Amino acid sequence: MSHSATVPAxxxxxxxxxxxxxxxxxxxxxxxxxxxFLLSGLSKLAAPAATIGMIASSGLPFAPLxxxxxxxxxxxxxxxxxxxxxxxxxxxxxxxxTIAAALAFHNNLADQNQFIHFFKNxxxxxxxLQIVAFGAGRFSLDARRG
Numbered sequence: 001m002s003h004s005a006t007v008p009a010x011x012x013x014x015x016x017x018x019x020x021x022x023x024x025x026x027x028x029x030x031x032x033x034x035x036x037f038l039l040s041g042l043s044k045l046a047a048p049a050a051t052i053g054m055i056a057s058s059g060l061p062f063a064p065l066x067x068x069x070x071x072x073x074x075x076x077x078x079x080x081x082x083x084x085x086x087x088x089x090x091x092x093x094x095x096x097x098t099i100a101a102a103l104a105f106h107n108n109l110a111d112q113n114q115f116i117h118f119f120k121n122x123x124x125x126x127x128x129l130q131i132v133a134f135g136a137g138r139f140s141l142d143a144r145r146g
Contacts, residue, residue: 026137030087033127034078037094041074058104073097081131084140088132095128 044051048067055070056063073094080090102121108114136142 023138026131026134027084027139029127030081030084030131030136030140033124033131034081036124037074037078037081041071041078044071044074060104070097070101084136084142087136087140087142091128091131095125095132098122098125098128 044067051070052063052067055066060066074097077090077094077097080086081094098121102118102125106114106118106121109118
């Protein structure tokens with residue numbers, strides 16, 4: 001499976017601006033989606049007791065382990081996305097994590113705020129699945145690895 005963006009030949013035919021966009025868009029997409037995870041992971045690190053308490057109060061078992069996994073996925077995954085390192089695997093893990101977070105923490109769909117957050121998470125997972133499908137693109141460590 002190729003690690004570069006898959007763009008139909010007709011899309012790039014003779015149009016250098018479109019070709020440049022096809023090269024830059026995957027990088028921009030990775031840079032734009034990663035800060036959400038990085039900031040969330042760093043906020044968890046800044047308040048571990050509160051985060052563990054929130055995880056426990058949602059009824060999930062092993063809250064300290066959940067905290068550690070969330071921080072790992074959000075910070076390491078966010079940095080890997082920016083770098084374009086093992087991007088398809090990382091984006092898959094992050095999409096699954098984001099869906100799990102929606103189901104565990106934003107499942108009261110009668111509450112408008114929770115409803116919005118649930119579908120925000122589902123939308124983010126959709127963006128991550130685009131990364132899974134099309135790869136990291138030209139400007140990534142994956143492309144350098146071949």
